Amino acid sequence: MAGNSSTPGVSVASKVFSLLEAFDTQHRSLSLSQLARRAHLPPPTAHRLAAELVAWGALVRRPTGEYVVGRKVWDLGLLAPVNAGLREIASPFLNDLHAATLATVHLAVRDGTEALYVDRLSGHASVPVVSRIGSRLPLHATGVGKVLLAYAPEDVQGVVLANLVRVTPYTITQPGRLREQLRRVHAEGNASTNEEMSLGACSVAVPIRRGAGGPVAAALGIVVPDLKRDRPRLVAALSVAAQGIGRSLAF
Amino acid sequence: MAGNSSTPGVSVASKVFSLLEAFDTQHRSLSLSQLARRAHLPPPTAHRLAAELVAWGALVRRPTGEYVVGRKVWDLGLLAPVNAGLREIASPFLNDLHAATLATVHLAVRDGTEALYVDRLSGHASVPVVSRIGSRLPLHATGVGKVLLAYAPEDVQGVVLANLVRVTPYTITQPGRLREQLRRVHAEGNASTNEEMSLGACSVAVPIRRGAGGPVAAALGIVVPDLKRDRPRLVAALSVAAQGIGRSLAF
DNA sequence: ACTGTGTTTCCACTGAGCGGAAGGGGCGGC
DNA sequence: GCCGCCCCTTCCGCTCAGTGGAAACACAGT
Numbered sequence: 166m167a168g169n170s171s172t173p174g175v176s177v178a179s180k181v182f183s184l185l186e187a188f189d190t191q192h193r194s195l196s197l198s199q200l201a202r203r204a205h206l207p208p209p210t211a212h213r214l215a216a217e218l219v220a221w222g223a224l225v226r227r228p229t230g231e232y233v234v235g236r237k238v239w240d241l242g243l244l245a246p247v248n249a250g251l252r253e254i255a256s257p258f259l260n261d262l263h264a265a266t267l268a269t270v271h272l273a274v275r276d277g278t279e280a281l282y283v284d285r286l287s288g289h290a291s292v293p294v295v296s297r298i299g300s301r302l303p304l305h306a307t308g309v310g311k312v313l314l315a316y317a318p319e320d321v322q323g324v325v326l327a328n329l330v331r332v333t334p335y336t337i338t339q340p341g342r343l344r345e346q347l348r349r350v351h352a353e354g355n356a357s358t359n360e361e362m363s364l365g366a367c368s369v370a371v372p373i374r375r376g377a378g379g380p381v382a383a384a385l386g387i388v389v390p391d392l393k394r395d396r397p398r399l400v401a402a403l404s405v406a407a408q409g410i411g412r413s414l415a416f
Numbered sequence: 417m418a419g420n421s422s423t424p425g426v427s428v429a430s431k432v433f434s435l436l437e438a439f440d441t442q443h444r445s446l447s448l449s450q451l452a453r454r455a456h457l458p459p460p461t462a463h464r465l466a467a468e469l470v471a472w473g474a475l476v477r478r479p480t481g482e483y484v485v486g487r488k489v490w491d492l493g494l495l496a497p498v499n500a501g502l503r504e505i506a507s508p509f510l511n512d513l514h515a516a517t518l519a520t521v522h523l524a525v526r527d528g529t530e531a532l533y534v535d536r537l538s539g540h541a542s543v544p545v546v547s548r549i550g551s552r553l554p555l556h557a558t559g560v561g562k563v564l565l566a567y568a569p570e571d572v573q574g575v576v577l578a579n580l581v582r583v584t585p586y587t588i589t590q591p592g593r594l595r596e597q598l599r600r601v602h603a604e605g606n607a608s609t610n611e612e613m614s615l616g617a618c619s620v621a622v623p624i625r626r627g628a629g630g631p632v633a634a635a636l637g638i639v640v641p642d643l644k645r646d647r648p649r650l651v652a653a654l655s656v657a658a659q660g661i662g663r664s665l666a667f
Numbered sequence: 668a669c670t671g672t673g674t675t676t677c678c679a680c681t682g683a684g685c686g687g688a689a690g691g692g693g694c695g696g697c
Numbered sequence: 698g699c700c701g702c703c704c705c706t707t708c709c710g711c712t713c714a715g716t717g718g719a720a721a722c723a724c725a726g727t
Contacts (some may be wrong), residue, residue: 177428178428178468181432188495189495193500217429217430233495234493239493239499240493240550241485241493242490244439244444246444246484247487247490257540260511260514264539286507287507288508289509299490
């Protein structure tokens with residue numbers, strides 16, 4: 166910034182980012198003072214910068230005076246590679262999969278030590294699940310997470326295995342047991358969970374490889390109330406879709 | 417900005433926006449010099465600001481040196497009301513509709529004088545269509561567009577009717593004919609197109625009303641190769657889904 | 668009428684931002 | 698191999714854009 170700042174060394178750009186970061190799933194609309202507090206900026210500064218953001222369309226100011234994230238950010242976000250590449254290519258396959266099984270279908274990538282849900286499809290006949298598009302869930306308690314973890318670098322595995330948070334009574338919290346499961350993911354080509362993330366929900370997932378036998382780029386999973394009945398059928402459907410997505414990814 | 421600028425009167429924030437605006441559907445990844453040119457900034461300035469954007473995660477720098485939009489922007493965009501409200505609520509209905517018809521399903525809102533496609537579902541069995549999520553198409557040549565236009569304010573209708581661009585030989589370009597069609601949208605509760613946007617594609621669409629008989633918040637449409645055969649069946653399915661979405665929107 | 672909270676405007680001070688110039692680095696032409 | 702070209706990156710002295718406390722303003726609640 167220029168001049169009279171109480172905290173020198175902070176750039177204008179970083180203040181803009183602070184303002185944007187003030188918004189999250191729990192805070193989708195903020196008044197000016199909330200915004201200023203959450204961004205750690207004095208109200209006049211927040212006011213001036215927010216006005217610039219509104220002018221550009223990054224924020225929208227409601228008649229009530231509250232700020233919400235604007236359409237322009239959504240537009241821009243659609244250009245991010247996570248969306249533009251993977252998601253667009255996978256979309257028709259997810260639809261086919263959902264049409265065939267009527268279960269909730271998930272597409273996720275690994276983001277650090279979490280599973281990032283890039284797309285989700287669920288009809289009314291599906292089990293209710295916690296995940297939403299854009300949400301991040303632990304790698305050790307979800308089907309897609311276990312797949313992503315199995316193919317993650319050694320150091321990531323280490324961090325995750327050292328920190329197995331319990332979510333339900335069935336969550337696997339013993340590093341040894343999980344490591345054994347990861348070994349089987351490699352051997353069998355799929356991972357599953359039984360009420361480890363949310364009670365009443367089981368899942369199966371398979372890796373998506375860029376091209377044939379290439380690196381694992383994402384994971385494709387499905388959530389059902391019960392896995393006993395038709396696990397083989399689901400794995401077959403998942404594999405076919407994953408192969409198709411992988412082939413398309415290779416262009 | 418502070419100091420030595422060649423074009424005084426331009427704020428830092430607006431330069432950040434210029435950089436972000438340099439990206440669009442045709443330009444998803446840009447080298448530094450391209451970025452600087454498209455943002456109308458001197459290379460050193462672009463370089464410095466881009467580095468800040470990368471540090472925050474708004475941009476990502478590929479090993480090749482090219483910049484792409486980062487995941488953080490995508491994350492933020494998901495918080496925009498257009499996505500958070502309408503899209504999440506409508507998603508299961510779109511899936512059900514797609515499962516029932518196997519056609520391409522569209523959810524759109526009016527953005528000025530264009531139709532903004534908020535969500536799109538298409539399987540492999542569907543007709544290929546030009547629209548993508550986030551794309552904007554003319555109001556007069558698409559099914560959802562006609563619905564949105566029929567319920568748009570008088571001044572918007574005026575602007576659109578005065579500027580009917582031809583897209584295919586079947587596009588309606590006579591204001592009188594279109595106005596007659598809009599009248600029928602109100603009377604019959606649905607709009608359709610016959611190869612007016614792309615050859616070989618026809619569409620039907622219905623309005624989505626917030627609550628029962630409330631204002632039109634969006635339009636729900638479907639694209640098929642031929643409309644003659646089962647228009648009544650499609651309209652019925654669309655109406656049911658639109659009612660459901662509208663009821664959910666009212667909370 | 669009074670107090671408190673949130674919003675907006677004002678304005679004098681100053682260091683953050685600026686970008687031309689110059690220094691690498693990579694590639695293709697000859 | 699050597700040269701020329703383009704792109705990327707760093708440097709650095711000049712200067713005005715950005716700053717935020719103070720104060721006015723708007724509005725509930727009591």
